[in-house]
Amino acid sequence: MSxxxxxxxxxxxxxxxxAARSSAEMxxxxxPALETFSAKxxxxxxxxRYRYVKVDADFSPNYxxxxxxxxxxxxxxxxxxxxxxxxxxxxxxxxADATDSIVALNTMLCVDTLVVHVPxxxxxxxxxxISNILKGDQDTMVCRxxxxxxxxxxxxxxxITDRAASQNRFLTNQVIEVVMKDGSHLSLYDIxxxxxxxxxxxxxxxxxxxNSSFRHTNLTLFNGHTRNRLDVLLQGEGSEVTANGCIxxxxxxxxxxxxxxxxxxxxxxxxxxxxxxxxDSAVGAFAGKVLVREGAQKTKSQETNANLCATSSARMYxxxxxxxxxxxxxxxxxxxxxxxxxxxxxxxxxxxxxEQEARLLLKAAFITEVIETIxxxxxxxRLHVLVDKRLxxxxxxxxxxxxxx
Amino acid sequence: xxxxxxxxxxxxxxxxYEYGFTTNVETDIIEKGLSEDVVRLISSKxxxxxxxxxxxxxxxxxxxxLEQPTWGHLNMPPIDYLSISYFAAPASPKTSKDxxxxxxxxxxxxxxxxxxxxRMALAGTAVDAVMDSVSVKTTFREKLQEKGIIFCxxxxxxxxxxxxxxxxxxxVVPYRDNFFAALNSAVFSDGSFVYIPKGVRCPMELSTxxxxxxxxxxxxxxxxxxxxxxxxxxxxxxxxxxMRDENQLHAAIVEIVVKExxxxxxxxxxxxxPGDSEGKGGxxxxxxxxxxxxxxxxRLSWTQVETxxxxxxxxxxxxxxxxxxxxxxxxxxxxxxxxQADTGxxxxxxxxxxxxxxxxxxxxxxxxxxAYRGLVxxxxxxxxxxxxxxxxxxxxxxxxxxxxxxxxxxxNDTAVVEHEATTxxxxxxxxxxxxxxxxxxxxxxxxxxxxxxxxxINKLPMEFAVEAQKLLGVSLEGSVG
Numbered sequence: 001m002s003x004x005x006x007x008x009x010x011x012x013x014x015x016x017x018x019a020a021r022s023s024a025e026m027x028x029x030x031x032p033a034l035e036t037f038s039a040k041x042x043x044x045x046x047x048x049r050y051r052y053v054k055v056d057a058d059f060s061p062n063y064x065x066x067x068x069x070x071x072x073x074x075x076x077x078x079x080x081x082x083x084x085x086x087x088x089x090x091x092x093x094x095x096a097d098a099t100d101s102i103v104a105l106n107t108m109l110c111v112d113t114l115v116v117h118v119p120x121x122x123x124x125x126x127x128x129x130i131s132n133i134l135k136g137d138q139d140t141m142v143c144r145x146x147x148x149x150x151x152x153x154x155x156x157x158x159x160i161t162d163r164a165a166s167q168n169r170f171l172t173n174q175v176i177e178v179v180m181k182d183g184s185h186l187s188l189y190d191i192x193x194x195x196x197x198x199x200x201x202x203x204x205x206x207x208x209x210x211n212s213s214f215r216h217t218n219l220t221l222f223n224g225h226t227r228n229r230l231d232v233l234l235q236g237e238g239s240e241v242t243a244n245g246c247i248x249x250x251x252x253x254x255x256x257x258x259x260x261x262x263x264x265x266x267x268x269x270x271x272x273x274x275x276x277x278x279x280d281s282a283v284g285a286f287a288g289k290v291l292v293r294e295g296a297q298k299t300k301s302q303e304t305n306a307n308l309c310a311t312s313s314a315r316m317y318x319x320x321x322x323x324x325x326x327x328x329x330x331x332x333x334x335x336x337x338x339x340x341x342x343x344x345x346x347x348x349x350x351x352x353x354x355e356q357e358a359r360l361l362l363k364a365a366f367i368t369e370v371i372e373t374i375x376x377x378x379x380x381x382r383l384h385v386l387v388d389k390r391l392x393x394x395x396x397x398x399x400x401x402x403x404x405x
Numbered sequence: 406x407x408x409x410x411x412x413x414x415x416x417x418x419x420x421x422y423e424y425g426f427t428t429n430v431e432t433d434i435i436e437k438g439l440s441e442d443v444v445r446l447i448s449s450k451x452x453x454x455x456x457x458x459x460x461x462x463x464x465x466x467x468x469x470x471l472e473q474p475t476w477g478h479l480n481m482p483p484i485d486y487l488s489i490s491y492f493a494a495p496a497s498p499k500t501s502k503d504x505x506x507x508x509x510x511x512x513x514x515x516x517x518x519x520x521x522x523x524r525m526a527l528a529g530t531a532v533d534a535v536m537d538s539v540s541v542k543t544t545f546r547e548k549l550q551e552k553g554i555i556f557c558x559x560x561x562x563x564x565x566x567x568x569x570x571x572x573x574x575x576x577v578v579p580y581r582d583n584f585f586a587a588l589n590s591a592v593f594s595d596g597s598f599v600y601i602p603k604g605v606r607c608p609m610e611l612s613t614x615x616x617x618x619x620x621x622x623x624x625x626x627x628x629x630x631x632x633x634x635x636x637x638x639x640x641x642x643x644x645x646x647x648m649r650d651e652n653q654l655h656a657a658i659v660e661i662v663v664k665e666x667x668x669x670x671x672x673x674x675x676x677x678x679p680g681d682s683e684g685k686g687g688x689x690x691x692x693x694x695x696x697x698x699x700x701x702x703x704r705l706s707w708t709q710v711e712t713x714x715x716x717x718x719x720x721x722x723x724x725x726x727x728x729x730x731x732x733x734x735x736x737x738x739x740x741x742x743x744x745q746a747d748t749g750x751x752x753x754x755x756x757x758x759x760x761x762x763x764x765x766x767x768x769x770x771x772x773x774x775x776a777y778r779g780l781v782x783x784x785x786x787x788x789x790x791x792x793x794x795x796x797x798x799x800x801x802x803x804x805x806x807x808x809x810x811x812x813x814x815x816x817n818d819t820a821v822v823e824h825e826a827t828t829x830x831x832x833x834x835x836x837x838x839x840x841x842x843x844x845x846x847x848x849x850x851x852x853x854x855x856x857x858x859x860x861x862i863n864k865l866p867m868e869f870a871v872e873a874q875k876l877l878g879v880s881l882e883g884s885v886g
Contacts, residue, residue, distance in 0.1 A: 048476075294804065309818040312785060318813040323478075324828050327800035332827040337815040 003060040004041040004101075008034070010065060011108050021069050021111050023081045025092045033098070033107035040101045052256045052285035052317050053227045055102070058199050063141035063171050069112035075128055077118055077156070081147070084115035088149040095177040095205045097231065102201050106175045110143040118154035118184075127157035127376065132172075134162075134198065139169040146176045150184035150212075157187045157376060164194040172200045182209040182236060189379065191219045192226060193386075196251060203229040210236030210265075217374060218245040219383065220255050221390050230259040234268040234296075241270045245286075246370035248363075248390050250279035259288040263296040270300075275370050276307040277363050277391075278314035287319040290333070294325040303333035308340065308366050310359070360391050434493040434622065439486055441465060444591050447492050451560050451594075456571060464580035464590030471584045477718050477747040478776040478808055482652055484689065489654060491592040493622040545609065555600040556611055559627055562598035569600055573631050577660035577697045577724075585656040586693045589625045593658065596626035601636040601667075610866055612641040615657075623654035630660070632667040634700060639670040641869055652715060653678075657692045665700030665727065670708070672865050673721075674873050677713040679880075684743025684772075687715025694721035698730035698759075706733035707750065708864045710873040712880040715744060720778065722751035725759035725787075732761045735861040737873070739880045740773030740805070749779035749796075749810075754787035754820070763794035766858050769805035770881055776808040783820040790817065796826040799857055801850065801881065851878045 011018075011034060019027045042059055043050040070080045081089055092113060096103045118124055132144065148158065164170055180186060192200060200223065206214055220226055232241045247255045261270045276284040286305045307316045320333040340362050348358035367387055374380045435446060444465050448458040473484070549556050555566060562570050580590035597613045615626060632638055642659075655677065663669050671694075680687025690713075696705040707721040723732035734750040752761040761781070769775040777796045798807035809826045831853050839849030854877055855862075862870050 297803070307815075309815065309820075312818045314818060316813070316815045318811075318815070318822075318824070320809075320811060320824070320826070322798075322809040322826060322828055323806070324798070324800065324808060325804075325806040327803045327805070327830045329800070330827075330829055332825070333809070334823075334825040335811065335813060336824070337813060337820065337822040339818050339821070 003056045004037065006062070007059070007105060007109070008038055014067065018067060018109070018111055021067065023089075023113075025081060025089050026107075026110065026113060029093045029107050033104040036099060037101055037104040037108060040104075043101055049229070049258055049287070051287065052283075053225075053254075058171070058201070058225055061139065061169065061171075063139050063169070064136075065109060065141045065143075066136075067109075067111050070114060074114075077116055077124060077128060078130070079115045079117060081113040081115050084117055088115055088117040088147070091149055091177070091179050092147055093177070095179055095207045095233075096175055096203070097205065100203070102173060103175055103203055106143045106145060106173045106203075110145040110175075113145040113147050116146065116148045116156075116158060118150050118156045120151040121153045122151075122155070124154075124156040127159050127379070129159045129161070132160065132162045133165050134170040134172070134194065135165040136168055136170075137166070141171040141173070144172065144174040146174070148176065148178045148186065148188070150178070150180045150186050152181045153183045154181075155185040157189070159189045159191070159379065162190075162192040162194055162200065164198050167195065167197065169197045170194070170199070172198070172202070174200070174202045176202070176204045178204070178206040178214070180206065180208045180212040180214055182211060184209070184212045186213075187215040187217070187375070189217045189219070189374070190228075191221065192223050193221045194223050196224045196253070198223060199225040201227050204231070206230070206232040206241070208232065208234050208236055208239040208241065211238045212236060213240040214242070216241070216243045217370075218243075218257065220245075220247045220249065221386060223249070223253055223255065225254045227256045228258070230257070231262070232260070232270070233262045233264060234270070235264050237265045238267050239265065240268065242373070243270075243272045244370050244373055245274040246367050246387075247274070247276045247284060248367065248387065249276070249282035249284060252281050254283045256285040257287070258285075261288075261290045261301070263290070263292045263299045263301070266296050267298040268296065270302075272303040272305075273370060273373070274305045275367055276316060277310065277367055278307065278316060279310045281311075281313045283315045283317075285317040285319075287317075287321070288333075289321040289323060290331060292322075292324040292326050292329055292331065296326050297328040299326065299329040299331065301329070301331040305333075305335040306366075307337045308363065309337060310339065310363070363391050364388060434490050437488050437490045439489070439491060439592070443491055447592060447594065450492065451563075453563060454567060457563060460575065460580070461591050464587050465592075467581055468584070468587035468591055471587060473584050478774065478778070478810070479716055479718060479745050479747050481689070481716060484652075484654060486588070489623045491623065491625070492594055549607075552605050552608065553602040554605060554607055555598065557598055559593075559596045559598045559629060562629075566598075566600070569631065570598065570629070573629055573660070573662055575660075577662060577695050578658050578693050582693060585691045586658055589627060589656050589658045589693070593625045593627040596628045596657070598628075599630040599638065599640065601632045601638045603633045604635045606636065607638040610639050610641055612643070614643050623656065625655075626657045628657070628659040630669060630671075631662045632664060632669045634665040634667060636664075637668045639866060640672070641866060642671070642673045643676070652686060653688045655688050655690050655692065655714075659692070659694040659721075661696035661705060663696060663698045663700065663703040663705050663727075663730075666702040667700060668704040669696065670706050671696070671721075672869055673707075673709040673711075674865075674869055674876065675709065675711045675713055675717070676876055679713045679744050680715040680742065682742045684715070687744070688713065690714035690717045690719065692719040694719060695724065696722070696732070697724045698727045698732060698756075701728040701730065701756075703727045703730045704732070705730075706735070706864070708735045708861065709737070710862070710865070710869075710876065711736065711738040711746060711748060712876045714746075717744075717746040717748050719748050720751050722753070723761065724753045724755065725761065726755040727759075728756045729758045730756055731759070734761070734763045734765070735864045736765045737768070737858045737861045737877070738766070738775055738777075739768045739877060740770070740775045741880055742771040742773060744771075744773040746774070747776040747778055749777045751780040752782070752792060753780075754783045754790040754792070756787060758789040759787055760791045761793075763792070763796070764860055765794075765796040766861055767796070767798040767807055768801065768854060768858070768881070769798065769807045770801040772804045774806040774808070776810060777826075778810040778812075780812040780814070781822055781824070782814045783817050783822065785816045787817055788819050790820040790822075792820075792822045794824040796824075797857070798826070798828040799854065800828065800830045851881065854881060
């Protein structure tokens with residue numbers, strides 16, 4: 001509770017400033033969020049969904065808090081919440097888990113929401129890219145909020161990248177809400193490439209209508225402490241979700257992925273594939289729950305978590321869960337923790353590939369399975385390069401980008 | 406008990422639970438409630454030495470500081486710990502060590518099919534029968550004594566082998582382990598004690614039969630098995646209770662110590678009264694079972710068939726600290742009507758090159774909830790540890806639930822840990838195939854379920870395997886609509 005108090009005090013100080021800069025929809029949610037946050041504080045490790053993260057420790061350092069609204073021209077289909085269509089705007093904070101302290105903190109302090117709104121029947125040709133760049137001359141906390149509304153039969157690809165341009169401590173609390181109406185399709189790619197001093201709490205909430213399909217790909221290439229939460233509610237019959245993740249961590253990095261796929265309607269499908277490569281003293285955690293509600297017959301679900309620990313000090317926690325209340329279902333999950341195949345290493349060394357290179361090849365091959373699932377060819381190629389660079393220990397800077405320089 | 410006629414009618418009406426009768430033996434029950442005085446009373450009734458009384462009091466005082474855990478995937482009725490009687494004994498237990506036992510008691514165990522008489526030697530099993538809080542009869546003691554094997558009730562062991570009991574009691578499950586372990590340590594009444602000396606292979610299966618008889622009582626037994634270097638024992642445990650419309654509490658502890666190159670097989674067929682088809686009554690089975698594989702090359706296997714109890718909440722576990730030790734867990738858990746189970750295992754790898762296997766089969770029918778929860782932990786010292794887990798669930802009915810909560814904590818890069826789970830229902834094709842061949846749907850389900858559980862049942866000793874198969878059939882009766 002001690003770490004929580006500084007945020008409550010801060011909010012009470014700047015409450016009016018925030019309200020003046022923000023929209024009515026967002027301001028209306030702040031007081032209930034304050035109540036939730038004051039009552040609950042930061043979750044301890046005894047809370048099942050926060051078993052593997054030290055929330056209190058992550059939030060206790062003293063950060064400056066950024067309170068600036070979105071500025072400048074935004075790409076097509078993207079709006080500040082003030083300018084978004086009314087039927088999209090009202091969905092703010094409707095999908096997110098309002099009882100969660102991290103979400104409540106975001107709702108309290110976030111000044112502006114980026115609304116991505118794809119209207120009915122529109123197919124967005126080129127992927128929409130949202131780049132979050134952390135830059136500043138002091139340690140900063142940012143609360144970001146994104147609301148994606150896909151109207152009926154809309155289709156889009158969205159790429160969100162997280163980068164840090166200066167070597168300060170950063171703490172990001174990001175909440176993404178996705179509302180998918182009947183028959184819509186969305187691919188959401190979330191790529192994190194920050195540095196060791198960055199802590200990121202990212203909570204994604206998705207609500208799917210009939211026959212909609214959602215693909216989420218989470219790539220943690222470089223980070224400090226990361227916690228990703230993904231909650232998908234399959235509310236419409238025949239909807240589909242694919243959630244994949246590829247995590248490369250070394251040094252003292254920590255990556256925690258916590259997913260919930262909630263099958264509420266019949267004939268839905270879900271697939272999850274998360275792969276971790278852990279080196280040095282990295283700590284990885286994966287907890288994925290598939291919940292099949294009563295009446296959600298003909299559900300098909302497959303969950304896989306495979307992990308490679310390259311050193312004896314790397315740690316992996318894996319927890320794939322099934323909770324099923326319907327009988328006509330096919331659900332399975334698998335989880336493995338292991339190390340590199342010595343026979344394969346030997347094979348390569350016999351053929352003149354030195355040991356380091358051989359290990360690298362094996363790691364790359366292991367992680368490639370996730371990248372190969374990405375339908376966007378240009379992104380796939382780019383990621384192959386990034387993963388290769390990452391495994392070689394070269395910190396990749398986005399070439400040709402003016403913002404980070 | 407004056408309701409004999411009624412209980413007969415009930416017995417006929419609810420044939421499914423075969424062991425739901427009560428026995429008319431005079432019972433010595435202490436007042437309901439729990440306090441330091443009760444703990445002292447239990448201890449004095451059993452004539453225990455001071456160190457044991459102190460152990461109980463420490464446990465009781467520690468228990469007072471705890472709250473009942475709530476993290477299970479269970480809908481637990483509140484338990485009033487003060488309205489339970491913590492000690493109930495048939496008033497005329499064994500008259501002397503080899504003397505005759507009360508004929509009424511004898512009849513009880515005959516009805517249960519437990520061969521208490523030595524003339525049943527053909528069955529080849531030594532039995533320790535525990536009714537309510539005390540052990541009533543242990544068979545084949547002399548024959549086992551020739552080999553140096555100690556097999557007796559834990560109260561006798563406290564009197565006759567105090568050093569052994571004192572050395573091992575609470576060494577695997579300390580009273581500070583959890584809420585129910587603390588409660589058991591304070592009030593445990595009886596149970597079995599087994600000691601297999603170095604290099605001895607126990608010539609017969611050892612068996613304990615637990616029965617709760619009296620009304621308003623709980624059963625808190627404690628089993629302690631010590632298997633010394635190079636020894637072997639196979640141990641069976643069976644349980645039944647009369648049909649009562651109240652919930653009865655069963656909070657036992659089983660501790661197993663396995664030394665160098667020794668092997669212990671522990672098999673359970675748990676058939677406590679599961680409550681009626683409306684979910685009323687039934688036993689709350691909240692048990693702490695743990696084995697410590699202390700020696701290099703030691704082996705321990707848990708095999709359990711769980712068909713009874715209103716609520717089953719237990720995780721027979723293994724701590725693998727001996728180098729190269731191996732542990733296995735095989736389980737079939739069947740839930741029907743309103744039964745709930747949250748069961749599984751914990752495999753804690755500490756020693757080098759340790760191996761564990763987990764095979765769990767859950768079957769849910771009716772409105773029941775069946776959860777597998779398991780932990781595989783590989784400590785940083787467990788070089789080359791290996792685990793394989795497989796959990797399958799079968800759903801029979803659209804209102805039941807099957808859940809899997811595996812936890813894997815791996816702190817060592819040389820470890821290989823695998824987990825897989827599937828959930829499905831009996832396919833229409835399989836049923837159709839059987840129906841075509843003149844097998845009724847109910848029989849077909851029983852056939853398929855038995856085939857599904859075979860991997861586990863095959864691990865049980867012969868006599869138990871037959872019983873387990875029958876139980877599976879009975880438990881699922883009427884679940885196919």
